[in-house]
Amino acid sequence: MAFLFLVALLVTSSSSSSHGTSALEPTMTFCSGQPPNFGSSDAITTGELTSFLNAVCGGAYGVAHMSHNKSWHIAGTNRTMFGVAQCRPDVTVPDCAACLAAASSHLVARRTACTASGAVWHDTCFLTYYSDHDPAGPFREDEYTATVFNASRVLSPDEDGKAAVRRLLVAAGKKSTMSSHTCRGVGASTAAGGLIYGLTRCAAGVSCDDCRRCLRGALARVESEYNGSAGMQVLRLSCMARYESYPFYNATSLQLADRGIPDGLIGNPTIHGLPPAAQPTTAHPDGHTARPPDAPQPVVITSADPLVVLLIIFLVSGLAATCIIRVLITRDRRKKSPAQRAHAIDGMLEKAIHGQGEEHLSTEEEEDDGGITRCQLYSYQVLESATCHFSSRNKLGSGGFGTVYKGTLENGIEIAVKRLRDSKRSVQELEREICIVSNLCHKNLVRFLGHCFHEEGRFLVYEYAPNNSLEKFLYKACFQSQKLEWAKWFNIIKGVARGLHFLHNEGIIHRDLKPHNILLDESFNPKIADFDLMRVYDKQKTHESTQKVAGTFGYMAPECTTGRKFLLSIKSDVYSYGVLVLEIITGHKINTFEGQKSESLVEYVWRHWMERRANDVVDSDLGLEGQENAPRQALRCVHVALLCVQSDRTRRPTMGQVLSMLNSNNDATEVMHEPSLPGYVVRPKAGTGVWLPCLQVQGRS
Numbered sequence: 001m002a003f004l005f006l007v008a009l010l011v012t013s014s015s016s017s018s019h020g021t022s023a024l025e026p027t028m029t030f031c032s033g034q035p036p037n038f039g040s041s042d043a044i045t046t047g048e049l050t051s052f053l054n055a056v057c058g059g060a061y062g063v064a065h066m067s068h069n070k071s072w073h074i075a076g077t078n079r080t081m082f083g084v085a086q087c088r089p090d091v092t093v094p095d096c097a098a099c100l101a102a103a104s105s106h107l108v109a110r111r112t113a114c115t116a117s118g119a120v121w122h123d124t125c126f127l128t129y130y131s132d133h134d135p136a137g138p139f140r141e142d143e144y145t146a147t148v149f150n151a152s153r154v155l156s157p158d159e160d161g162k163a164a165v166r167r168l169l170v171a172a173g174k175k176s177t178m179s180s181h182t183c184r185g186v187g188a189s190t191a192a193g194g195l196i197y198g199l200t201r202c203a204a205g206v207s208c209d210d211c212r213r214c215l216r217g218a219l220a221r222v223e224s225e226y227n228g229s230a231g232m233q234v235l236r237l238s239c240m241a242r243y244e245s246y247p248f249y250n251a252t253s254l255q256l257a258d259r260g261i262p263d264g265l266i267g268n269p270t271i272h273g274l275p276p277a278a279q280p281t282t283a284h285p286d287g288h289t290a291r292p293p294d295a296p297q298p299v300v301i302t303s304a305d306p307l308v309v310l311l312i313i314f315l316v317s318g319l320a321a322t323c324i325i326r327v328l329i330t331r332d333r334r335k336k337s338p339a340q341r342a343h344a345i346d347g348m349l350e351k352a353i354h355g356q357g358e359e360h361l362s363t364e365e366e367e368d369d370g371g372i373t374r375c376q377l378y379s380y381q382v383l384e385s386a387t388c389h390f391s392s393r394n395k396l397g398s399g400g401f402g403t404v405y406k407g408t409l410e411n412g413i414e415i416a417v418k419r420l421r422d423s424k425r426s427v428q429e430l431e432r433e434i435c436i437v438s439n440l441c442h443k444n445l446v447r448f449l450g451h452c453f454h455e456e457g458r459f460l461v462y463e464y465a466p467n468n469s470l471e472k473f474l475y476k477a478c479f480q481s482q483k484l485e486w487a488k489w490f491n492i493i494k495g496v497a498r499g500l501h502f503l504h505n506e507g508i509i510h511r512d513l514k515p516h517n518i519l520l521d522e523s524f525n526p527k528i529a530d531f532d533l534m535r536v537y538d539k540q541k542t543h544e545s546t547q548k549v550a551g552t553f554g555y556m557a558p559e560c561t562t563g564r565k566f567l568l569s570i571k572s573d574v575y576s577y578g579v580l581v582l583e584i585i586t587g588h589k590i591n592t593f594e595g596q597k598s599e600s601l602v603e604y605v606w607r608h609w610m611e612r613r614a615n616d617v618v619d620s621d622l623g624l625e626g627q628e629n630a631p632r633q634a635l636r637c638v639h640v641a642l643l644c645v646q647s648d649r650t651r652r653p654t655m656g657q658v659l660s661m662l663n664s665n666n667d668a669t670e671v672m673h674e675p676s677l678p679g680y681v682v683r684p685k686a687g688t689g690v691w692l693p694c695l696q697v698q699g700r701s
Contacts (some may be wrong), residue, residue, distance in 0.1 A: 026106055028121045028146050028235050030128075031114035049111050053104040053129065056083030057097075083129040086204045090250040091124045099125035119144070121235050123248070126203065128237060139210035143237045147221060150231030150244065162226045168198040169222060169241050173215045198243040205377050206238050207450075208438065214239035378461055380454035383407060383417050390419065396468070399516075401532040406464060414464035415449060419457055430458065437531050440506065444499030446519055446529040465519035465527060474515050474583060485623040486630045488524045493581055493637055494662050495526040500577060501655035503528070504570045509535045511568070513576035514555045515583060535568060554590040555579050558679040559649055571649040575679060577658070578644025585637050587619035602645055602678045605638065609675070614638050636661070642675035651676055 087096035103120040104127060110118065119128035200218070202211035218234040218241040226232065231244035242248075386407030387394045396404040402420040409415060420430075437448045447463040467473075470492065473484060496518060503510055510517075511533040519527045557575035559567040579590050582605055586593075593601040608617050614635060624630040640661050646652050653661070661672060 026103065026120045026122050027148060027233065029106065029110065030117075030119040030144050030146070030237075031110055032116040032118070046108060046111055049129075050104070050108050052081055052083065053107060053127070056129065057085045057100040057104055057127065081129055081131055083127075084203050084205060085125070085127050086201075087125045088199075088201070088249065095124060099123075100127055103127035119237060121233075121240070126240075128203075139206070139213050139238060141213070141217070143214075145217070145221060146235045147225055148233040148235065149227070149229045161228050162223070164196065165198075165226060165232075165243050166219070166223060168196055168243060169200060169219055172198045172200040173219060173241065195247070196243055196245055197247050197249070198241075199249060200239070200241045202239040203237070207376050208435070211239060215241060376450040378450050378452040378459070380452055380456055380459075382409070383452055383459055383461070384456075385410075386415065387417055390417075397516075399530065399532075401530075402460075407461075414466075416462045416464045418460040418462065420460065433531070433534070434460070436508070436534075436536065440503070440508070442499055442502045443525065444495045444527055445502065446527040462529070463527075465529075466522045467520035467524060469516050469529075470518035470520060470526065471515040473520070474587070474589075483621055483623065484524065486627055486634070489584055489622055490630075490633055490637075492518070492520070492524065492526045493584060494659070496528065496577065496580065497655055497658050497662060499526070499528040500573055501659055503534075504573070504655055507536055509537055509568060509570055510573050510576075511535055512552060512555075513573055513580060514552050515580060518580075537569070557649060558647055567649070569649065570654070571652045574644045574652045574655060574658070575649070577655070578641040578652075581637055581641035581644070585619060585622070585634060585641065586617050587621060600680065603681050606642065606678050606681060609638070609642060636672075639672055639675070642678065643673065645678045646676050647679040647681070648676060 085100055087099060091099070099122050103122055103125060106120050107114055107118045107127065107129070115131075117128070117130040120126070200215055202214060206214065214236055218236055218239055221234045222232060222241055222243075231242070231246075233242040234240060384390065386409050387405040390405055394405045394407065396406050396416060398404065400421075402418050405417045405419065407415045407417045434448070434451055440448070446465065449461040449463060451461060452459040496513075500510065500513065510528065510531070512530060513528070517528065517530040519529045521527060555576040557572045560572050579602065582601060583590055586601065586605065588601055590601050593604065599607065605614070605617050608614050615631070617638065618624070618631075618634050622630075622634060624634060640653075640658055643651075643653055643661075644658065
């Protein structure tokens with residue numbers, strides 16, 4: 001028998017005192033009753049709830065997971081509790097602790113009404129717990145949303161006032177969605193004759209993608225319900241948006257927090273035509289400002305109000321707006337870099353609110369596969385348990401930047417956990433890289449799932465590739481138990497090209513493309529991995545200079561290893577791709593191959609090409625026999641690879657051109673350009689017919 005949810009909105013009221021509202025008095029409380037399949041034996045006691053919330057609050061700015069039954073054993077439990085505790089970044093540690101303690105006591109006192117879940121919003125903190133779903137799981141568009149007004153009317157109720165508030169909160173929201181850690185942000189705006197202040201914030205553990213979705217719904221609610229009040233809050237379980245006509249946060253503390261955590265203060269353009277702020281500010285001894293003593297009490301819309309029907313309509317409108325924005329974002333992902341996407345939120349919100357901009361999605365196979373990027377925070381305990389305490393039996397491999405372990409989460413999902421080595425990179429630098437990688441979504445790129453920064457180390461979490469790396473199948477000496485047919489090899493060659501083409505369109509150079517960094521899923525589809533050396537580049541430039549040599553020798557283009565200044569461009573990746581294709585076709589490793597007179601693998605293939613004997617370099621184990629088009633496709637791959645490894649980087653094709661050549665008809669070899677001299681090779685001395693390695697003639701100066 002299905003259970004019905006009992007939802008109660010518990011709104012704390014207080015008398016209109018000249019001393020104002022207590023800082024520890026909640027703005028809003030939300031309670032939900034019995035969840036499905038909830039039995040009386042599962043009822044949480046006061047002591048259990050108190051202990052659980054204390055554990056959650058002890059990890060403020062994080063997510064706590066705890067399973068229990070009456071004896072508090074994890075094994076054999078009927079219920080899992082999830083909690084989130086978070087303080088505003090400008091409050092002091094004592095104030096944060098006091099606020100969360102008050103919130104915890106408030107929820108414990110309402111335990112019988114909050115059996116399924118409970119949430120408390122204070123001015124400076126937020127505390128919630130669930131037993132019916134994981135707050136770090138998929139975002140729910142229908143999650144609880146409340147609107148709180150400041151009863152005073154000091155702003156213009158017309159479109160000018162609404163536009164001013166919209167610009168302020170969209171700017172703050174844009175900052176939130178650009179943050180790479182927990183997606184928080186605040187904003188302030190000046191106006192002729194007055195000031196308005198705004199804040200947008202997402203709950204800890206919410207991915208940046210879900211933060212955008214939640215804030216779009218919140219800002220749509222502000223847009224639809226704005227009435228010119230002096231202040232307004234839209235409170236959701238995953239995010240909140242707020243503006244006031246007085247500074248309700250400490251700007252100095254926020255600026256300090258901005259240096260350590262990616263939150264920050266936003267200055268918006270001057271907004272003209274707004275009346276002056278109606279209330280003076282009151283400073284607390286600790287330096288942060290709060291609601292003025294004579295500020296009016298908030299007016300709260302609850303389920304008992306006659307406006308509930310209108311609220312439902314507004315919510316449906318917000319959901320429709322979110323759907324439209326999702327279409328716009330998916331389309332926009334194909335055209336903009338990760339940094340540009342966050343910058344485009346403002347315009348997309350405007351279009352969605354006014355019902356503009358919906359277009360049909362492209363489904364070209366080399367483009368974004370349309371998946372939603374999920375990037376979340378993992379606790380160290382979860383990763384430690386998943387990897388059996390980082391056991392050597394779970395070790396998948398290691399490299400210059402860390403060791404990778406296989407892990408299995410409690411829900412059975414397999415993951416790959418990279419434990420980074422100690423490095424000089426700051427947390428902020430690493431977070432910027434995480435923000436970029438988490439926005440890269442393509443079927444031929446390994447999917448980034450989340451991260452963990454802990455005193456035990458720094459960890460990056462990726463999807464698990466069951467068939468390990470391409471290196472395991474490529475070289476005869478490495479893996480003999482299973483041979484792949486040509487169709488799979490050709491799919492790998494094209495899949496890597498698609499993934500690299502996507503990266504270049506996003507303004508990213510991989511810099512370390514090699515078989516070890518190509519992972520294979522259960523169907524042997526390739527996924528480019530290991531973005532430790534990636535470089536974001538200006539697509540308006542043909543190349544950039546760098547003082548550092550980075551990459552793996554053998555796969556690095558000559559312009560990246562010779563000369564006083566090393567030139568870096570997307571053509572550097574193209575060279576690496578060409579070497580990788582030659583390794584696949586020949587079955588030999590670039591750094592261990594020795595041909596006639598110690599010639600390299602590239603020289604070996606080039607010599608056979610010039611002698612019109614390119615078929616002789618094709619590995620007999622590729623499974624070409626009995627397939628009509630396979631020999632031509634393999635020869636075309638040799639041709640494309642030699643075009644990619646040309647010494648002159650300007651003659652190398654782009655990855656888009658590579659895809660066109662690989663996907664064209666079987667006679668394409670006849671119309672493809674003839675490759676020129678490869679990198680690290682010079683023309684033979686007159687009369688000798690011997691090809692010489694370039695580095696024997698032209699060393700690094």
